Amino acid sequence: MVDSTEAVPPGTGPPEVNTKDEDSAVQHRAFVEALIPKFKLERLLNQALLVIERAALPSKPNVVSQFLEHIHTTTNLGANDIYHWYMANHRSQSTTLSPGSPSDLKLNLIYPCTEKHIRKYSAQRIHMVHETSQIYSKHISPFIDRERSSGRLNWMYNIIEGRSEQEDVILRSHEVSKAEEGFLLLPDLNWDRETIDALHLLAIVERRDIASLRDLQKQHVDWLRTMQKKVLQATVDLYGDRGIEEDGLKLYVHYHPTYYHFHIHVVNVMLEAGSTQAVGKAFGLENLISQLELMGGGPSNGFAELTLTYGLGEESELWRKIFKPLKEGKLMP
Amino acid sequence: MVDSTEAVPPGTGPPEVNTKDEDSAVQHRAFVEALIPKFKLERLLNQALLVIERAALPSKPNVVSQFLEHIHTTTNLGANDIYHWYMANHRSQSTTLSPGSPSDLKLNLIYPCTEKHIRKYSAQRIHMVHETSQIYSKHISPFIDRERSSGRLNWMYNIIEGRSEQEDVILRSHEVSKAEEGFLLLPDLNWDRETIDALHLLAIVERRDIASLRDLQKQHVDWLRTMQKKVLQATVDLYGDRGIEEDGLKLYVHYHPTYYHFHIHVVNVMLEAGSTQAVGKAFGLENLISQLELMGGGPSNGFAELTLTYGLGEESELWRKIFKPLKEGKLMP
Numbered sequence: 201m202v203d204s205t206e207a208v209p210p211g212t213g214p215p216e217v218n219t220k221d222e223d224s225a226v227q228h229r230a231f232v233e234a235l236i237p238k239f240k241l242e243r244l245l246n247q248a249l250l251v252i253e254r255a256a257l258p259s260k261p262n263v264v265s266q267f268l269e270h271i272h273t274t275t276n277l278g279a280n281d282i283y284h285w286y287m288a289n290h291r292s293q294s295t296t297l298s299p300g301s302p303s304d305l306k307l308n309l310i311y312p313c314t315e316k317h318i319r320k321y322s323a324q325r326i327h328m329v330h331e332t333s334q335i336y337s338k339h340i341s342p343f344i345d346r347e348r349s350s351g352r353l354n355w356m357y358n359i360i361e362g363r364s365e366q367e368d369v370i371l372r373s374h375e376v377s378k379a380e381e382g383f384l385l386l387p388d389l390n391w392d393r394e395t396i397d398a399l400h401l402l403a404i405v406e407r408r409d410i411a412s413l414r415d416l417q418k419q420h421v422d423w424l425r426t427m428q429k430k431v432l433q434a435t436v437d438l439y440g441d442r443g444i445e446e447d448g449l450k451l452y453v454h455y456h457p458t459y460y461h462f463h464i465h466v467v468n469v470m471l472e473a474g475s476t477q478a479v480g481k482a483f484g485l486e487n488l489i490s491q492l493e494l495m496g497g498g499p500s501n502g503f504a505e506l507t508l509t510y511g512l513g514e515e516s517e518l519w520r521k522i523f524k525p526l527k528e529g530k531l532m533p
Numbered sequence: 534m535v536d537s538t539e540a541v542p543p544g545t546g547p548p549e550v551n552t553k554d555e556d557s558a559v560q561h562r563a564f565v566e567a568l569i570p571k572f573k574l575e576r577l578l579n580q581a582l583l584v585i586e587r588a589a590l591p592s593k594p595n596v597v598s599q600f601l602e603h604i605h606t607t608t609n610l611g612a613n614d615i616y617h618w619y620m621a622n623h624r625s626q627s628t629t630l631s632p633g634s635p636s637d638l639k640l641n642l643i644y645p646c647t648e649k650h651i652r653k654y655s656a657q658r659i660h661m662v663h664e665t666s667q668i669y670s671k672h673i674s675p676f677i678d679r680e681r682s683s684g685r686l687n688w689m690y691n692i693i694e695g696r697s698e699q700e701d702v703i704l705r706s707h708e709v710s711k712a713e714e715g716f717l718l719l720p721d722l723n724w725d726r727e728t729i730d731a732l733h734l735l736a737i738v739e740r741r742d743i744a745s746l747r748d749l750q751k752q753h754v755d756w757l758r759t760m761q762k763k764v765l766q767a768t769v770d771l772y773g774d775r776g777i778e779e780d781g782l783k784l785y786v787h788y789h790p791t792y793y794h795f796h797i798h799v800v801n802v803m804l805e806a807g808s809t810q811a812v813g814k815a816f817g818l819e820n821l822i823s824q825l826e827l828m829g830g831g832p833s834n835g836f837a838e839l840t841l842t843y844g845l846g847e848e849s850e851l852w853r854k855i856f857k858p859l860k861e862g863k864l865m866p
Contacts, residue, residue, distance in 0.1 A: 325803075327802070450661060472807075473814075474805075479783070
């Protein structure tokens, strides 16, 4: 908290500003400028009385090249197929790093990468699109089926069946009599696997019949509640000794997800919300359950009926193959 | 895009890592370290092959004090009651600012501030809570009524009725014959009012009978659609010449909102998603409309029936007055 009582006695405000009066505007500016350096740090707030935004990361080619040259102390976190994760440090020319300093960079290396990866990560314009139930059933659902049958989920099935990446499986919950409720906990790509305030896990269900939230129906409400309870409990069992409680965890799912096999994101509520939690992309699991319960119709009614609105990059397959042709009238809804 | 073909011939990967074998792990690390400085900048991606996270803002008292001493060129953006907004620059000791440089800081000053403001902005633990329909009707709805009747919305009514802050009103849409569809567009507190990629407006409806999304019912579907259309159109009319199109805008509402008078957030989809767009807090307007449509029951059925799950800081009134006593069994649900 910043205490300004030294600079301004309580009850007096900044001089009145009359925007039509240049003199008083100048006076006011002088008053504020004089006030700020006199703020006395009393205790630290999250960010508010003084909101400070950092400059963007370097983007000029020569600055980026310089930046890359000073990355060092790379530590491997793990790998899966073409995806490799590292912690690293960046040394600016003027400072030397004391041994044992915490890493200040996280690197995600995709090697070898394809044109599709490059498109996904390229700076690109984003369009909001409306995926109606009609567009879903006619265009999106077949697209998802093609994705699923093309072998792109094999790496996921390999993990579920214990054939690969077992060193990354944090927990496997499986009862033979309740195969439907089996799931695995893995660290999310974006978690450094250490910082508990940034905890980010994925709960991957064993059942294979749910490609995305579009497949969730009223009949899944009990199953979803059970999964929610089990995932929360498992996470608390694992990280309770590091301060994690059930009401300190946020559960959500993505639409569209990165891969079409149902999985739940589990994050520490203290984690700063970024694009992974953005409205339009992320749906709170418990809000989804409540929404399903209140839907009209029978047990097979569900999210296939919704209109979902979300942003798509111009380089994404969904934009190029479906929504761009729809917008241009080259494809019928 | 970062091209690594100089460092690694296509088709060859990093050496296999056997985590049990220290030597090969060291070899692998050396390989990666050698690789990174040789990355050649080809074109810039959004962030992915190399995810770089900045260090946090200063929090040590002496560093913060130093930081504050170097804030200058403060420019007033506007004010409303106790809230004042400024753009400013920060001069580190080693650099001099060339005239006309863009501002690199935005300051929100609350003066004079109350204990409630201090609580709101204090670093605090967050709890996920489940607001059931029962908790809503028994505890939250009366809380909202008290907030609304305590005069805390007077500043909002003053704006709507044209008595104050008119210089901030970007647009007023009002047809006498359709009073229900009237709304005002204002800049959000977090927008610098210049950067079009960060465009963030608030559409404040003129009608006063909707305190929050909890009051939205099936009978409001047509009205919501009309508002959505009008708000999008108005924003494109205003900013179309700066590149804004309808499908470049994201509309959402907050629950809980900062004040209990229905308003819609309008942001550029290019704006990096932060806590204002976080799942649990932000609800896409069009998804809400679709959800209402598919709800069972008659026209007065609506979001009062939902269970809503969201995070609350320990210093918030809702936590201290309602959810903490509920958790401790001192209040009945």
